[in-house]
Amino acid sequence: MLDRRLLLPASRAAPVPLRSSRSCRRTTCSASGSLSRPGRDPCPMIIMFAKEKSAKKFNLEKFEPMVEVTPRLSAKLPVHAGRDKNNLWDHKTFARGFLKFITSNAPDDVKSTPAPVVAVEEPDDANQNVREQGDSITLLEERNKSYSDSRRKVIFGGTPTIDGFSRIAQAYESSDQRRYLVPCPDCGEEHELAWDNVTWSENAEAPHEVFGLATPASARYACPFCGSLWDDTARFRAVRRGRWVATAAFHGVAGFRLNELVSPFPGSRLAELVKKRLVAEKALRAGDDTKMRSFVNNPADATDKAKVTVKRRRLTFEEFQAIYEKAPQVALWLQNAMLLALVSGQDRSTIARWERSFQQDGHAVLTRGKTGVRIAIPLELRMDVLGMSLADVIARCRSTGIVSKYLVHHIRPNVNAPKGAAIKIKTFTSKFKEARDLAGITGDDAPTFHEMRSLTKRLYMEQGGVDTKALLGHMTDAIADLYANSRGLEPLKVKISKR
Structure with a gap:
């Protein structure tokens, strides 16, 4: 995820602090950066570690394996050549340059060798006074300053430790x-x-000694905008589509931060993280805060607790009607998409892939794109407030006069899609937004296309007689309850039985 071009001279971003949890392949970024140079722009390079043990571990477990699986570099850096003075564990020599591993507690190492590219692994652990000669990081940076801005790079990579004193946090800021x-x-x-x-969820059949009533296997990530719940597969796919965005002015320093929630490692799956959290909470209640501090330094990133405060408000039926009225001005297919989504309760990806052939024995048989859950919805399912059944909506979708395998399809051709082609998922969002704006429903918290799923659940709950948990493909009560939550749009209703 870190753009390795920032480690090459074409970028003029001299210092590059990378602030992360301990489970985000951050050390591999240093390895990747050091490996980029011998093949593309050879030069002297230095990586400083807090201790010699850390440096040797990095060389053995990360650097050498990366060289071995990169044929172009294994010829330049024979990492397993025996008794080769050009291939010591702490000094790798190649044409027009070298890579040197040093430690922060050895003043001769820190002060002796100039290099245009220097990196510091775990700055918070580096020696702050090397045998009364000064801070090791400052001394290392002195080895770099004689080179031009177009050549030199200073790379910090580490996990923040003590709030207010963390070197990597200060560099990032x-x-x-x-x-x-x-x-x-x-x-x-x-x-x-x-x-x-x-x-x-907190619905275990019997309390666990550590987890209580919590069920870690039910863990999901909830979008703070729309409430959509992601399993690990959906989270990993979303992470691959992410992008870096600067949030402060650039003054010569590019900084990056990550936490463990972006990690694809098996140990970073949501269920495993929830287990770690619950174990830490139990230890904290017993007076041991070490596990909680370790946990916070990974998924939660202790020195900055910025939160997303904007949350999409729920869509009302009156707003649905207003947007529906404006939909033909935006796209001829949008009304069909809205009706199909509201009556069926399915998400954008399922609506986009809904084929005409998905009918069997009086049911629409679907596979939810995001979770893989299979659902059989009776065609007689009727939403009373609309006065339409699922069969009615499907018949309307089929009556466009366009030959297409999809229920919702392009009715008019455009430069990107012919008549009858499927609608792209992101187009549902953008066209719905256009119709919503035309209806005068605006603001940072304006509801999106996805909010129709919550509206579906609330309307059917009010109507009664529909298993909304199964309809929306929810596997747990906790997830179903989240979609039933109106987020303050409606008051809690006290239901009483007649005497």
Whole structure:
């Protein structure tokens, strides 16, 4: 995810702080950057570690394996050549340059060798006074300053430790503070993944000694804008579509931050993270805060607790009607999409792939695109407030006069799609927004296409007689309850039985 071009001379971003959790392949970024140079722009390079043990571990477990699987570099850096003075564990020589691993507690190492590219692994652990000769990082930076801005790079990579004293946090705050924004697969809104958005059920049949009534396997990530719930597969796909966005002015320093929620490692799956959190909470209640501090330094990133405060409000039926009225001005297919989404309760990806052939024994048989859950919806399902059944909506979708395998399809050709072609998922969002704006429904919290799923659930709950949990493809009560929540749009209703 870190743009390796920033480690090459074409970029004039001299210092590059990368602030991350300990489970985000951050150290591999240093390896990737060091490997980029021998093949593209050879020069002297230095990577400083807090201790010799860390440097040797990096060489053995990360650097050498990366060289071995890169044929173009293995010829330049024979990492397993025996008794080769050009291939010591702490000094790799190649044409027109070298790579040197040093430690922060050895003043001769820190002060002796000039290099245009220097990197510091875990700045917060580096020696701040090397045998009374000064801070190791400052001394290392002195080895770099004689080179021109177009050549030199200073790279910091580490996990913040003590709030207010963290070197990597201070470096990041002095940078352009780039954050990795991940788009929601349902509403399309981007945000930085945060632990506050992880949710799980508390409905275990019997209390666990550590987890209590919590069920870690039910863990999902909730989009803070639309409430859409992602499993690990959806989260990983969303992360791959993310992008870096600077949040501060650029003054020569590019800074990046990540947390463990972007990690694809098996140990970083949501269920595993919830287990770690619950174990840490139990230890904290017993007076041991070490596990919680370790947990916070990974998924939660202790020194900055920025949260997404904007939340999409729920869509009302009156707003649905207003948007529906304006839909033909935006796209001829949009009304069909809105009706199909509202009556069926399905998401954009399922609506986009809904084929005419998906009918069997009086049911529409679908597979939800995001979760893979198979659903059989009776065609007689009727939404009373609309006065239409699912069969009515499907018949309307089929009556466009266009030959297409999809229920919702382009009715007029355009430069990107012929008549009858499927609608792209992001087009549902953009065209709905255009119709919503025409209806005068605006603002940062204006509801998106995805909010029709919550409206579907609320309307059917009011109507009664429909299993909305099965209809929306929810596997747990906690997820179903989230969609039933009107987010303050409607008062809680007290239901009483007649005497």
